[in-house]
Amino acid sequence: MVAQPASDELKVGSNLEKVLRSGQFAVCGEMAPPQTCNGDFLRRKIDIFKGNVDACNLTDNQMAIVRMSSIAAAKIILDEGLEPIIQMTVRDRNRIAVQADLLGAAGLGIRNVLCISGDHMSFGNHPSAKAVYDLDSLQLVHLVRQMREECMLVSGEGTPPKPSKPDAPWNKVPTPLFTGAASNPFGDPAEFRVVRLAKKVAAGADFIQTQAIYDIPRLEQFMSQVRDRGLHEKVFIIGGVLPVRSPRALTYMRDEVPGMSIPEELVQRMESAEDREEEGINICVELIEQIRGIEGMAGVHIMPPMWEKVVPEVVSRAGLLPRPTFEGSRE
Amino acid sequence: MFGRDVVTFVCRNSVALLDEESPELLGEAVRIVVPCAARVDALHVLRAVERGATMVIIGACPIGNCRSVTGPEEAEERLARAKALLDETGASARLHVVRAAANAPRDLEDALEKAMGDAPASDTEEAAR
Amino acid sequence: MIVADRKSLDDIVDMIGDADKVVVSACNACVTVCLAGGRREAGILASQLRIHAKEHGKDIEVREHSLARHCDAEFLSDLDEELEWADVMISMACGVGVNLASELHPKHRIVPGLNTTFYGATDAPGRWLEMCGGCGDCVLHKTGGICPIVRCAKSILNGPCGGSQDGKCEVDPETPCAWQEIIERLEAQGRGDDLIAVEPAKDWTTSFSGGRRRRVVEEIYEEDEEASA
Numbered sequence: 227m228v229a230q231p232a233s234d235e236l237k238v239g240s241n242l243e244k245v246l247r248s249g250q251f252a253v254c255g256e257m258a259p260p261q262t263c264n265g266d267f268l269r270r271k272i273d274i275f276k277g278n279v280d281a282c283n284l285t286d287n288q289m290a291i292v293r294m295s296s297i298a299a300a301k302i303i304l305d306e307g308l309e310p311i312i313q314m315t316v317r318d319r320n321r322i323a324v325q326a327d328l329l330g331a332a333g334l335g336i337r338n339v340l341c342i343s344g345d346h347m348s349f350g351n352h353p354s355a356k357a358v359y360d361l362d363s364l365q366l367v368h369l370v371r372q373m374r375e376e377c378m379l380v381s382g383e384g385t386p387p388k389p390s391k392p393d394a395p396w397n398k399v400p401t402p403l404f405t406g407a408a409s410n411p412f413g414d415p416a417e418f419r420v421v422r423l424a425k426k427v428a429a430g431a432d433f434i435q436t437q438a439i440y441d442i443p444r445l446e447q448f449m450s451q452v453r454d455r456g457l458h459e460k461v462f463i464i465g466g467v468l469p470v471r472s473p474r475a476l477t478y479m480r481d482e483v484p485g486m487s488i489p490e491e492l493v494q495r496m497e498s499a500e501d502r503e504e505e506g507i508n509i510c511v512e513l514i515e516q517i518r519g520i521e522g523m524a525g526v527h528i529m530p531p532m533w534e535k536v537v538p539e540v541v542s543r544a545g546l547l548p549r550p551t552f553e554g555s556r557e
Numbered sequence: 558m559f560g561r562d563v564v565t566f567v568c569r570n571s572v573a574l575l576d577e578e579s580p581e582l583l584g585e586a587v588r589i590v591v592p593c594a595a596r597v598d599a600l601h602v603l604r605a606v607e608r609g610a611t612m613v614i615i616g617a618c619p620i621g622n623c624r625s626v627t628g629p630e631e632a633e634e635r636l637a638r639a640k641a642l643l644d645e646t647g648a649s650a651r652l653h654v655v656r657a658a659a660n661a662p663r664d665l666e667d668a669l670e671k672a673m674g675d676a677p678a679s680d681t682e683e684a685a686r
Numbered sequence: 687m688i689v690a691d692r693k694s695l696d697d698i699v700d701m702i703g704d705a706d707k708v709v710v711s712a713c714n715a716c717v718t719v720c721l722a723g724g725r726r727e728a729g730i731l732a733s734q735l736r737i738h739a740k741e742h743g744k745d746i747e748v749r750e751h752s753l754a755r756h757c758d759a760e761f762l763s764d765l766d767e768e769l770e771w772a773d774v775m776i777s778m779a780c781g782v783g784v785n786l787a788s789e790l791h792p793k794h795r796i797v798p799g800l801n802t803t804f805y806g807a808t809d810a811p812g813r814w815l816e817m818c819g820g821c822g823d824c825v826l827h828k829t830g831g832i833c834p835i836v837r838c839a840k841s842i843l844n845g846p847c848g849g850s851q852d853g854k855c856e857v858d859p860e861t862p863c864a865w866q867e868i869i870e871r872l873e874a875q876g877r878g879d880d881l882i883a884v885e886p887a888k889d890w891t892t893s894f895s896g897g898r899r900r901r902v903v904e905e906i907y908e909e910d911e912e913a914s915a
Contacts, residue, residue: 317840321887343840343847346857357840364844365887380887410848418846418869421882425844429884437848484849484856600726603733607740642730645695646738 237374237432238404240337241309242281244552245525246433246462251518252525253546254311254435254464255279255537258288259299268299272306274534278541280549281309281338283435283527287318290350297331304335311406312336315344320360321369321380328373332401340406340435341366363407364422364429371430373401405430409463410437411448412487420451427461434461435527438468438479441487442516449520458522465517466527469510469536473497507540514544558669559586564605565614566597570624572616574659582665586614594618594654595631602639602652612651613639614672616665619656629656687716687807688780689814690723690800695734698776701797705746705773708735710799711765711787712752713779720814723778723800725752731776731799756783762790769794804836822892822899828880830871837864843885 236243245252255275260267275282282303284296293299300310312331319327331339343363347355361369361380369380377400407426413419423434439445445465452458470476473496480488492509499505510528517523526544530536541547559565563586567573573590576583587610591597594617602613615636617629632654640652655668693701702708710728718724732748739746751768753761756779765787769775774795777784781802788796804816819836825843826833835841839857845865849856853866872878892899 343842346839346849348839348857359841360890361887362840362842362844363847364884368884369887408848413846413848414850414852414863415846415866415869418881422844422846425882425884429844484851598726600729600733603730603737607733607736642695642734643737646734647741648737 238337238402240281240404241552242311242338243404243432245280245550248550248552250550251523251546252281252462252464253279253541253549254281254283254525254527255534256283256285256527256529257299257303257534258285258531259294259296261291261293263294265294265299265302268302269306271534272303272308274537276306276308277549278538278547279308279528280525281311283311283313283340283529286313286315286342286344287350288313288345290317290345290347290352290355292351297327297334297336300331300336301334309338310336311338311340313340313342314366315342316359316361316363316366317344317347318355318358320358324361324366324369325373325379328370328401328403332403337402338404338406339370340408341370341431342408364425367405367407367426367431368429370401370403370405374403374405375400375430377401404432406433406435407431408436409434410485411439411445412437412441413485419448420455420457423452423461424455424457427457431461433524434463436463436466437485438466438529439513439517440476440492441489442513442520444487445517446520449522453522458524462524463522464525464527465523466529467510467513467517468529468531469506469533469540470496471503471506471533473502503536507536507543510536510540511543514540514546518544558582558584558673559612561585561587562609562611563587563614564610564612565589565616566591566594566601567616568592568594568618568628571618571622571659572655572657572665575657575662575665576616579662579665582662582669593623593625593628595625595628595635597632597635599635599639599642602636603642606643606648606650610650612653612672614652614669615654617654617656619658619661619664622658629654687719687805688782688802689720689804689806689816690717690780690802692722692727692731693799693801695731695738698731698735698797698799699738702735702774702776705795707747707749707772708732708774708776709749709751709768709772710735710776711756711768711778712750713756713777713783714752715755715757715779717778717780717800719808720806721812723780725750728752728778728799731778753779756780756787759786759790762787765791769796820894821888821890823889825885825888828885829868830875830877832864832868832871834864834868837867843888 284299286296287293296312300312303310341363347353372378409423473493476488476493476496479486496505514526517526528537565583565586566589567576569590569592594615597615605613615632617632620629623629636652636654653672655672657665710732712725712728713723728750732750735748753764755761769791776799777787777796778799784798805818805820806814806816809815816836818833821835834843838845839855840847846863850863850866853863855861855863872880
């Protein structure tokens with residue numbers, strides 16, 4: 227059962243948007259850019275994702291550890307024929323840099339952006355950095371939509387046109403970015419999570435990617451609240467899955483990562499499994515099938531940290547192949 | 558037993574009374590009578606060291622037997638603070654809390670003997686436990 | 687009030703260098719209340735400096751001194767005599783005091799003994815908590831009196847972020863999530879719906895990135911014509 231947000235009209239025409247608006251269950255991947263300038267680090271992984279996912283997230287200095295810029299990394303994979311979703315945090319950029327980077331990304335042919343606040347710098351390798359947080363993630367969502375729909379910057383420049391500059395460029399050119407936001411169905415305060423999702427939709431989110439899902443009953447509760455508000459008809463909700471190879475990975479997330487809900491049953495399954503890689507894939511495939519069965523879920527976002535090569539098998543076993551193609555799409 | 562290079566802050570409800578009965582225990586040490594061991598601040602300890610004390614002793618009541626309820630515990634915390642401040646300077650005076658009730662001269666004698674023998678940190682830590 | 691922390695003795699020793707005559711000047715206002723720069727703390731620092739000098743075979747003279755407030759010019763003239771005598775003054779005031787004293791005594795070396803940290807209040811004896819960031823554009827009426835600018839690690843105006851768990855902030859499990867607190871307070875006041883509106887990007891022009899801020903009450907302030915000429 228796939229969400230059908232109201233308009234069928236393409237806003238941007240990214241592959242991800244086409245898949246979602248065509249009513250098909252979308253598949254996103256995720257790559258972390260290298261901690262060096264080595265672009266081959268990304269190129270080597272292209273074949274793992276190409277043809278298996280509709281678009282691939284490129285993280286923005288995740289865990290506040292310095293990596294290749296998500297936009298530069300996105301350009302590298304775009305040139306290889308894989309559609310990127312750039313993640314953009316408000317941790318490192320003020321509104322001037324945010325807008326400059328959005329213009330640059332769109333200018334390079336990038337069409338999807340996920341707007342997030344970003345992991346706090348205290349977690350990373352530069353804890354002494356000065357925090358920016360000029361905008362918050364919701365304001366970033368709003369800004370991206372405003373640049374696309376109203377050709378307007380956050381300052382309001384562009385509307386109304388300055389009489390002296392009727393042809394000012396920012397008045398004319400939309401910035402075509404399919405706008406994503408994050409949501410954590412398992413975060414606290416639980417009742418407010420749906421309200422915040424509604425705020426992200428109101429701010430202009432086209433799609434939502436969720437925190438990694440292991441707890442299907444809690445996801446169902448969340449989605450029931452989402453449907454009560456009709457949000458699934460206004461935004462495409464893509465569920466996160468994170469395949470693991472060891473019980474320790476699960477207990478680490480349970481104990482150390484804020485906003486995670488890991489059922490004990492899954493930990494036990496991983497502990498008692500003879501072939502842990504195989505069991506990890508089994509669990510991931512089952513989760514995808516369960517997520518797909520929930521009304522209002524429009525896709526999955528497979529996030530395999532350091533285990534990208536599992537993606538083809540997961541996608542295949544979840545029955546999500548072949549991925550749709552559209553006339554005029556890039557090869 | 559002690560010379561003039563030892564400065565003691567003694568609680569008037571316990572160790573000061575013991576000292577009146579058995580002045581030989583503190584020997585020649587400088588005595589400053591305080592209303593409660595908790596009255597001793599890091600500043601008092603530093604002032605003593607600054608003026609040449611090689612050892613500072615706070616004479617407190619036994620735990621649970623303090624007129625101000627938590628005097629001996631507070632004295633430990635203040636002394637730990639004083640120790641941290643003193644460590645910053647590179648000086649190495651010995652700082653101790655000794656505890657004895659007004660009617661227990663043996664306790665005071667034992668505690669003082671221990672203070673004489675022990676390295677400063679371990680004594681404070683042990684007492685804190 | 688303004689809350690501050692003492693700098694380490696090593697940092698202070700580095701700052702005063704080879705000065706032989708040092709005055710430590712306490713401030714009897716905020717920093718006395720937060721046990722950072724009052725007479726007691728000035729006494730501790732002076733004592734530490736003397737002990738340190740002795741330990742390191744140096745001969746320095748340290749005087750202790752205090753003022754009612756270092757943030758008011760009328761009190762700072764009391765420093766004249768001490769500054770004439772000293773090679774360096776260690777101010778135990780907040781950064782306001784160090785600035786003003788340096789401005790009024792530009793020929794003298796005045797160094798900070800404290801790191802000024804925040805605008806806060808006493809939460810319990812011995813503990814102070816940040817309450818305000820002085821952003822110049824107060825939003826407390828929208829957030830139940832809880833400042834999201836300084837009490838949220840990401841200064842989020844539309845919170846909470848995904849890291850809020852069990853009412854705590856992901857950045858520091860000792861810190862309550864400001865947005866959890868905001869939501870709870872507004873809901874308790876029956877104003878939960880106030881949080882549905884998207885709060886737009888904040889105007890930071892009133893905050894601290896535009897150089898020194900000033901406040902002028904026109905009918906009171908008389909510009910010094912000679913100075914401005």
